[in-house]
Amino acid sequence: MRYIFAVFALLVVLVVSVAGFRGQMSRRPPIELFPDMVRQPRVRPESYAEFFTNGFGSRLPVAGTIARDAAYQDLPLNTGRVPGTTNFVELSPVPMTAELLARGRDRFQISCLPCHGALADGKGITTKYGMTVIANLHDARIVQMGDGEIFNTITYGKNLMQGYGANIAIRDRWAIIAYVRALQLSQLGARDDVPPAQRAALR
Ligand code: HEC
Incomplete structure (x- = not known):
């Protein structure tokens, strides 16, 4: 019986000491059993730091960094539209070069080939996996479409096609368009485009 009292008294002391002082204010620092990485040396923004040779805690932004709130540039390169209007540009603002075409082919084969x-x-x-109506980019409508509208389709998508603006950099979108134009041209050849001397070799 004496033991039971002793154990009971001990329990009371334990409960009061663990739970009894909750909510009480103390000016002493808390006991940290596992401080691990709670307190680390750090530099406050815009403050002095010995670590760097110029003594300045903040680093300069990487060259070419653009502020998040910098004015969005309303240029055909970024929008595919004539500035200040909603009209699509007819021609790509990126000059056609062999490198651009090669890049466009590379990107087209990654981003567009699975469907188109x-x-x-x-x-x-993807036509074998349930996607049945995928645009044929040789349709006269798309051949005649301005480069800017295709840019818009790649960026934001169209009907069943989702947008790829988040996945394909702006310059690469124009490169893809250049390559699509080359593909279209390859299907548009007429007999008369072939030099007369070689026409006989055609089937
Ligand atoms: C996941 C499949 C898929 C991928 C990837 C895809 N497309 Fe499409 N695309 C479609 C489908 C489906 C349509 C037809 C949309 C409709 O009219 O419903 C389409 C339509 C289009 C059209 C015609 C839009 C119009 O005005 O009718 C263009 C141009 C086009 N895609 C270009 C591209 C290019 C360039 C890429 C690569 C960057 C690409 N697509 C990637 C599925 C895809």
């Missing part, structure tokens, strides 16, 4: 197919005829592998 290597020839851009809309017969990509």
Whole structure:
């Protein structure tokens, strides 16, 4: 019986000491059992720091950094539209070069080929997995479409196609358009485009 009292008294002391003082204010620092990484040396913004040779805690932004709230540039390069209007530009603002075409081919084959197919005829592998109506980029409507509108389609998508603006850098979008134009041209050749001397070799 004496033991039971002793254990009971001990329990009371334990409960009061653990739970009894909760909510009480104390000016003493808390006991930290596992301080781990709670307190680390750090530099406050815009303050002195011995660590750097110029003594300045903040580092300069990387060259070419643009402020998040910098004015958005309403340029055909960024929007595919004639500045100040909602009209799409007819021609890409990026000059056509062999490098641009090669880059466009590379990017097209990563981002567009699975659906539109290597020839851009809309017969990509996804047609076998339930995606049935994929635009054939050789349709006269799309051949005649301005570069700016295709830029807009890549950026924001169109009907069933989602936008790829977040995945494809602006310059790469224009590169892809250049390559799509080359693919279109490859299907638009007429017999008369072939030099007469070689026409006989055509089937
Ligand atoms: C996941 C499949 C998929 C991918 C990837 C894809 N497209 Fe499409 N795209 C479609 C489908 C589906 C349509 C038809 C949309 C509709 O009219 O419903 C389409 C339509 C289009 C059109 C015609 C838009 C119009 O005005 O009718 C263009 C141009 C086009 N895609 C270009 C591209 C380019 C360039 C890429 C690569 C950056 C690309 N697409 C990637 C599925 C895809």
